Structures are given as structure tokens and as C-alpha cells.
Amino acid sequence: xxxLHTTIVHKPAPVGQDIHSEExxxxxxxxxxxxxxxxxxxxxxxxxxxxxxxxxxxxxMARRIFGFTLTWFILGxxxxxxxxxxxxxxxxxxxxxxxxxxxEVCAAEVERMKLKK
Amino acid sequence: xxxxxxxxxxxxxxxxxxxxxxFWSARKSRTAHDFxxxxxxxxxxxxxxxxxxxxxxxxxxxxxxxxVMKNGYDALWYPVCYACGYLFLLLFIAGPLRRFGAYTIxxxxxxxxxxxxxxxxxxxxxxFIGFFYTMPxxxxxxxxxxxxxxxxxxxxxxLLVGAVITVNVALGGMKGITLVQAVQYWVKMFAISVPxxxxxxxxxxxxxxxxxxxxxxxxxxPPSLNKTNVVLLTKDDLEGLRKASANTVSRITKKPMPExxxxxxxxxxxxxxxxxxxxxxxxxxxxxxxxxxxxxxxxLIIALVCGTAGLPHILVRFYTNPDGAAAKRTTMWVMxxxxxxxxxxxxxxVIGRNLLPELYAATGAKGTDKVVLELPRMLNERFxxxxxxxxxxxxxxxxxxxxxxxxGLLVSMTGALAHDVYGRILRPRSTPEQRLKAFKVxxxxxxxxxxxxxxxxxxxxINFMVGQAFAIAAASYFPLLFLSxxxxxxxxxxxxxxxxxxxVLALAGISLTSFxxxxxxxxxxxxxxxxxxxxxxxxxxxxxxxxxxxxxxVVSKLTRREVPVDxxxxxxxxxxxxxLGLKQEYIQEHVQAH
Numbered sequence: 001x002x003x004l005h006t007t008i009v010h011k012p013a014p015v016g017q018d019i020h021s022e023e024x025x026x027x028x029x030x031x032x033x034x035x036x037x038x039x040x041x042x043x044x045x046x047x048x049x050x051x052x053x054x055x056x057x058x059x060x061m062a063r064r065i066f067g068f069t070l071t072w073f074i075l076g077x078x079x080x081x082x083x084x085x086x087x088x089x090x091x092x093x094x095x096x097x098x099x100x101x102x103x104e105v106c107a108a109e110v111e112r113m114k115l116k117k
Numbered sequence: 118x119x120x121x122x123x124x125x126x127x128x129x130x131x132x133x134x135x136x137x138x139x140f141w142s143a144r145k146s147r148t149a150h151d152f153x154x155x156x157x158x159x160x161x162x163x164x165x166x167x168x169x170x171x172x173x174x175x176x177x178x179x180x181x182x183x184x185v186m187k188n189g190y191d192a193l194w195y196p197v198c199y200a201c202g203y204l205f206l207l208l209f210i211a212g213p214l215r216r217f218g219a220y221t222i223x224x225x226x227x228x229x230x231x232x233x234x235x236x237x238x239x240x241x242x243x244x245f246i247g248f249f250y251t252m253p254x255x256x257x258x259x260x261x262x263x264x265x266x267x268x269x270x271x272x273x274x275x276l277l278v279g280a281v282i283t284v285n286v287a288l289g290g291m292k293g294i295t296l297v298q299a300v301q302y303w304v305k306m307f308a309i310s311v312p313x314x315x316x317x318x319x320x321x322x323x324x325x326x327x328x329x330x331x332x333x334x335x336x337x338x339p340p341s342l343n344k345t346n347v348v349l350l351t352k353d354d355l356e357g358l359r360k361a362s363a364n365t366v367s368r369i370t371k372k373p374m375p376e377x378x379x380x381x382x383x384x385x386x387x388x389x390x391x392x393x394x395x396x397x398x399x400x401x402x403x404x405x406x407x408x409x410x411x412x413x414x415x416x417l418i419i420a421l422v423c424g425t426a427g428l429p430h431i432l433v434r435f436y437t438n439p440d441g442a443a444a445k446r447t448t449m450w451v452m453x454x455x456x457x458x459x460x461x462x463x464x465x466x467v468i469g470r471n472l473l474p475e476l477y478a479a480t481g482a483k484g485t486d487k488v489v490l491e492l493p494r495m496l497n498e499r500f501x502x503x504x505x506x507x508x509x510x511x512x513x514x515x516x517x518x519x520x521x522x523x524x525g526l527l528v529s530m531t532g533a534l535a536h537d538v539y540g541r542i543l544r545p546r547s548t549p550e551q552r553l554k555a556f557k558v559x560x561x562x563x564x565x566x567x568x569x570x571x572x573x574x575x576x577x578x579i580n581f582m583v584g585q586a587f588a589i590a591a592a593s594y595f596p597l598l599f600l601s602x603x604x605x606x607x608x609x610x611x612x613x614x615x616x617x618x619x620x621v622l623a624l625a626g627i628s629l630t631s632f633x634x635x636x637x638x639x640x641x642x643x644x645x646x647x648x649x650x651x652x653x654x655x656x657x658x659x660x661x662x663x664x665x666x667x668x669x670x671v672v673s674k675l676t677r678r679e680v681p682v683d684x685x686x687x688x689x690x691x692x693x694x695x696x697l698g699l700k701q702e703y704i705q706e707h708v709q710a711h
Contacts, residue, residue: 022685029603029692036208036209040208043201047198048415048418051387052411058387062385066324067323067326068323069386071386075190076197076463080460083201083204084452084453087449091449094212095442095445098442098694101693101697105697
């Protein structure tokens with residue numbers, strides 16, 4: 001780890017593949033933002049959709065399930081596991097993404113060292 | 118009402134344990150680092166418990182149950198969105214902020230825009246939102262103590278609790294508080310869940326209790342049965358009959374509702390009393406008021422979800438994690454911990470409606486707000502003594518709630534004052550020892566100020582004040598953090614314009630409605646004529662958040678030349694994995710440049 005660190009900090013890397021390039025940052029942010037937005041969209045559809053369903057289908061949402069009304073059951077009970085599931089998927093994916101980014105940078109660094117030799 | 122020995126014992130034990138833990142960990146925190154961010158070495162489990170402990174305030178512990186009891190379904194958005202806001206924090210803000218590595222939000226504001234002026238603006242906002250959020254905690258303290266010691270004046274409760282926490286923070290700093298808050302989360306969890314399970318075992322479970330409230334879908338004898346010529350009974354008819362008979366049997370346990378209580382159907386179904394208040398005041402028909410109600414619901418959701426992501430005392434805690442991955446795991450655990458917690462307060466509200474409807478008659482702290490404290494005592498009728506024990510446990514939980522939230526706020530506000538105002542603005546060359554001393558002095562100053570403010574808010578509603586803090590945070594900090602992390606063309610002027618514009622206008626809207634509710638402004642007639650404006654002022658998030666974002670984008674475009682020159686490097690630090698070690702490089706470059 002320390003080795004990797006010093007390599008990147010002290011050797012000015014050639015333009016193109018290196019982590020200071022515009023291209024690298026753009027791709028990095030786009031990938032992260034894509035993941036965040038997909039997760040947020042899933043969650044927002046449920047969160048912002050529920051009032052709409054309540055609005056347009058009041059009879060359906062007033063049906064009884066285990067004594068609750070359907071809408072009470074969704075909001076008061078089912079919502080929490082949904083949020084946990086989304087968070088869990090996001091954490092898994094974003095950690096995998098970070099690992100992949102580190103691997104790519106390392107691989108590019110190794111390539112460059114080989115070329116220099 | 119007489120002084121209940123069990124309630125007194127449990128409450129005193131909580132206070133004593135808090136003080137003891139504060140002193141105990143005070144011996145362990147020595148350096149300035151320990152005081153500000155707990156040495157950045159708090160483990161995921163401790164930190165998650167501490168964040169949850171800090172977050173579950175008096176409003177969550179007492180207020181949510183009271184709101185559900187009073188307003189029914191609509192109030193369920195509060196606990197759900199309090200929990201969901203964390204998802205937004207995780208998805209968009211937690212990772213970048215942690216990688217950037219600064220002590221406080223003002224640090225982030227200055228680092229991201231290279232602007233000491235912006236730091237000052239951010240400090241003012243930290244203190245401002247912080248004080249807004251401490252007032253309801255103080256109110257919770259005052260009213261709970263008045264419940265435990267009948268006859269004790271409100272101000273004495275505020276003074277007592279405020280003084281205990283202030284001493285604790287001054288001695289232990291962030292590290293001491295982390296331990297105290299983590300323990301207090303589990304106190305709260307125990308205090309809310311155990312009495313609920315006992316109550317549900319004795320009086321019927323959650324779903325059954327809701328079933329008691331017939332609402333719009335009240336089971337009736339199927340109409341087809343009333344016709345004499347019908348001979349065939351369908352399966353649905355039989356089901357309906359069974360439910361109807363079950364209902365008449367169980368109705369016995371439900372007490373008659375006083376006049377002030379909302380009717381079953383409005384309480385149970387969406388778009389009830391909370392969201393239709395303005396439209397009702399304007400004398401609109403139920404059908405006409407539904408769109409207003411929908412608008413109110415959306416605005417409330419936006420305020421709560423974005424507000425969570427913007428509360429300064431929560432954000433500071435992300436810096437106490439060793440690395441970004443730990444910060445993410447912490448957020449996951451926080452969501453689980455507070456999600457599980459938030460399942461319970463609504464159950465108190467539902468059972469309270471069925472068994473303690475007399476609370477509807479009073480308002481504020483004497484009314485539905487104290488259902489959590491009062492409800493377990495019902496069990497005294499059937500199991501003498503045990504009801505008081507359970508009530509004592511919930512009182513202890515209430516103590517833990519406002520004590521931990523207040524201490525967290527005190528740490529973040531003291532941090533802002535000691536670290537930013539003293540350490541950066543007044544005495545940039547101060548030694549670590551001087552800063553440590555400054556932290557302690559600032560804790561006392563902030564604590565004293567919070568106590569004085571708390572004494573002034575006796576007639577305000579706990580949840581209303583919390584809502585204000587959330588709406589202001591949603592319209593100021595959330596757009597700032599979100600755009601700063603993801604949009605590189607933001608300039609300092611854009612950020613400041615959006616934050617101030619959104620925050621101040623949201624505050625103005627809220628103040629207008631609250632001043633007219635307190636009869637300081639004669640606006641009643643105006644509101645009944647313009648229910649839409651009333652909703653937009655009372656719940657400003659739906660326009661204030663987009664407005665703040667628009668302001669940021671427009672002003673940044675106008676001041677394009679002032680975007681920091683090294684913005685690419687800053688963005689890289691915000692987004693590149695920490696393993697690449699870009700932060701050290703950034704710091705080196707920065708030191709050379711200055």
C-alpha cells in the first residue's frame with residue numbers, strides 16, 4: 001500500500017491513463033453518480049409513489065391486511081426493510097467499484113513502469 | 118398526581134449513569150483530537166450506536182408517538198422519513214465528505230472553496246440550526262421533569278438537565294460523548310420496545326389495535342344479506358360477517374373518543390387532520406382539499422429527507438470513522454438501528470388512541486405528547502406496580518433521548534465555536550492546550566445560552582420546532598453539500614447565495630405561520646383565503662430546496678471565473694478511493710501554494 005502510495009505521489013505520470021487526467025475524473029464521478037442515482041431512483045419511486053397511490057386508489061389502500069390498512073402496513077412496517085435492502089446493495093456495489101478503481105489505477109501504473117524500462 | 122417512586126428511581130439512574138460515564142471517559146480523552154473527532158478511531162458498532170443515540174431525540178421518542186396518536190396515518194411520514202433521510206446521506210454525501218477529510222462543515226466549506234469568508238457564513242449556520250434544534254430538546258427536558266415531579270416549574274427542569282449535559286461535554290468532549298450516546302441508544306431502544314411488547318401481549322398486538330379503528334373500510338354486515346331474497350352466501354359475505362362479529366367483541370376494549378379526537382376514518386386514512394388543516398380552515402370540501410393535502414405530504418417528505426442529510430450535528434460524526442468504507446458501514450448500521458427503533462413509537466400512538474383517549478382533551482406536553490410516559494401505567498390496573506416500573510423505564514428512555522441529542526448538538530456547536538471561531542478566526546496561532554481550554558469554555562458558553570433559550574419556548578410545540586430545524590437544514594445545507602460534492606462548476610458566491618437564500622426564505626415562511634399561530638401577527642383571515650400560501654409557508658421545503666439549487670447554479674454560472682482553479686484536484690479527492698492516497702498529495706500542494 002505504501003509502495004503504491006509513494007509511486008503515485010512522487011512520480012509525475014504521463015498524460016492519458018493517469019489519475020490526474022480529466023478523463024479519469026470524469027469516468028470516476030460518472031460511475032459513482034450512476035450507482036447513487038439508480039439506488040436513489042428505486043427509493044424515490046417508492047417514497048414519492050405511495051402518496052400518489054393513496055390519492056388515486058384509496059379503496060385499494062384501505063384494504064385490511066393483518067388488521068392494518070394496506071397503506072399503513074406499507075409505510076409503517078415494510079418501508080424500513082426496503083430502505084435497508086437498497087442501502088445494502090449500494091454499499092456492496094460501491095465498495096466493489098472502489099476496489100475496481102484501485103485495481104485499474106495499479107494496472108495502468110504497472111504498464112507504465114514496464115514501458116519506461 | 119403523586120410522585121411515583123419507580124419513575125423517580127429509573128430517571129435518576131439514567132442521569133447518574135450519564136454523569137458517571139462522562140467522568141469516566143473524561144479521564145480517557147486527553148488531546149485536542151480526542152475532543153473534536155474522538156481521535157477518528159471509533160469502531161463501526163460504537164459509532165453507529167452513537168449516531169443513532171444522538172439522532173433519536175425527544176421528538177422521536179415522545180413526539181412521534183404523540184403525533185401518530187393525534188394525527189394518525191399522516192404522522193407516519195415523520196418516523197419513516199427520519200430513517201430514510203439517512204439513505205440520501207449514504208448515497209450522495211457520506212462518502213465524498215469523509216474522503217475530503219475536514220473536522221467540521223465549516224472546514225469543508227473553506228476547503229472546497231478556498232474561502233475564509235465562506236467559513237464564517239457556515240459557522241453562523243451551524244450555530245443557528247443547532248440552537249433551533251436544542252430548543253425542542255430543552256422543552257422535552259422541562260416537560261418530562263414536570264411530569265416526574267408534579268409541581269416542579271418548567272424552567273427548573275431545563276436548568277437541571279442543561280447543566281448536567283454541559284458539564285459532561287466540557288469534561289469529556291467528543292470521545293466521552295460517543296460512549297454516552299452509544300449507551301443511551303440502547304437505553305432508548307430498551308425503553309421503547311419492552312413496554313410495547315408487554316402492552317401488546319396484554320391489550321392486543323399492533324394490527325389488532327389498528328383494526329379497532331373502523332375507518333372508511335369499517336367492516337359492516339354485507340348489504341346483500343339485508344335483502345330477504347338472497348339465499349346464497351358468498352365467501353366474501355362470510356368473511357365480512359366474521360369480521361363484523363370479531364369487531365363488536367373487540368370494541369369493548371376501546372374507550373369512547375372525546376370530541377376533540379379525530380374520527381376513525383380521517384385518523385386511519387391518508388390525507389387526514391395534519392395535512393388538511395389549512396384547506397379545512399378555508400372551508401373547502403374534503404374532495405377539494407385532497408390536492409392541497411397531497412402537496413403538503415410531498416413538501417413534508419422533502420423537508421424530512423433532505424433535512425436529515427443536512428443536520429450539522431449528524432454530519433460531524435462521519436469524521437469520527439477511520440475510513441470511508443467504515444463510514445458507509447456505519448451508515449448502514451445507523452439505518453438498521455433507527456429503523457428498528459421507529460417501528461415502536463407509532464404503536465404507542467395507536468394503543469394510546471384506543472386506551473387513553475382522555476389525552477386528546479389537553480394540548481402540548483400535557484396532551485398526546487406524553488402518551489409514551491403515561492400509557493404503561495395503564496397496566497397498574499391489572500398488574501399493580503408493574504405499570505409503574507414500565508412507565509419508569511420509558512421515562513428513563515425520554516431522559517436518554519433529550520440528553521444524548523442535546524450533548525451531540527453541544528459538541529458540534531462547541532466545536533464550531535472553539536475550532537472555527539477561536540482556533541481559526543480569533544487566535545490562529547493558539548497552542549493545542551489553549552484550544553482544549555477554549556473547547557471547555559465554549560461548551561459552558563453554548564450550554565448556558567441553550568438553557569436560557571430553552572426557558573423561553575415553553576408554549577412552543579416540540580415537533581414544530583424540530584420541523585423548523587429540518588426545513589431550514591433542507592433548504593441550506595443539503596443543496597450546499599450535494600452540489601459541492603457532485604458539481605465542479607460551483608463557485609463560492611453561488612454556494613453562499615443558494616445556502617443563504619434557501620435557508621433564510623424557508624425560515625421566513627415558517628416564522629410567518631408560527632407568529633400568526635401565536636397571535637403575534639393578524640394573518641388568520643389571510644390564511645383562510647389562501648390555503649395554498651399557508652401550506653407553502655408552513656412546509657417550505659417543496660419550493661425552498663429547488664430554489665436554493667437554482668440560485669446556486671445561476672450565481673455560479675454568473676461568477677464562473679471564481680470557481681477554484683484546482684477544482685479538478687478537489688473533485689478527485691472527493692471521489693477517488695482513499696487507497697490511492699490523493700489526500701496527502703492535495704495537502705502537500707496546498708501547503709506549498711499558500
